[in-house]
Amino acid sequence: MDGTFDADDLARLRIALARIARALDRQTRGAELTRTQASALATIARLGPLRISELAEIEGVNPTMLSRIVGKLEDGGLLRRSQDPDDGRAARVEATAAGAAEAARLRTERTELLARHLASLPPDEAGRLLIALPALESLAHHLKGTT
Template sequence: MTSTEDVHTDEQTELAARLRLVVGRLHRRIRIDGRESIPPLQLSALATVEQHGPLRLSELARREAVTAPTMSRVLTALDEQGLVIRTPDPNDARGVRIVLSEEGAARLAEVRSHRTALVARRLARLDDAQRATLVAALPALEALLVEDD
């Protein structure tokens, strides 16, 4: 490697570390300040069902990167709270598909609204130039969410 490539790699590594740290801390702060009554994995499962549902338990577990027994416990808790509905799988009489209940959709919307308000309050502390910088950076940040092929 040339020294220019070394500097470029060092800069990217530093940028990656700083970005990881700030995103992680901001996420944690939002979660703590949000004081949601729904644990993180349950909340994530609700969002996944909303986005991709109806889903079988195995598919939901795969999307959440947890084991089927773990997801079964999560779904039991969500079902007990009335946040999901188990419906028969039309392709497999033994299986069920998970969909959001009206209450589940309402709770998810409530959490999102509350978290958005928390971020908005933090954004209000920034000056106009800092907010403009964030607006300009959003397309690049959103591009980071695109999966690798």
């Protein structure tokens, strides 16, 4: 390809990816967590103790809003906040056992939901989606660098 893309095709790709992400999210996170809370919890559980400023950068959320999100997750027993041992002015957050279990549950449910729906597609369509994974991962990597 020469680097030019049809605007309609780009819109279809954007819409399809957004719908897939929203459907997986909506059908697995339950009523207790918002999308942003579930994302923050997953990031903390995956990456381990993080400074709130690091988490804000990863999640693309301003630190003030993130502080409120962390507070709600902490109140729910899913996160623990502590003083950063390297910088007493900074706070770090880490998942509690309950938080790690909740993040694992969400990840498992999303994987199982995706597997069920892929299995319901015609085999050639499911195969084409899996073949496209390296390109989608590359796109995700490039988009991450622009946020």
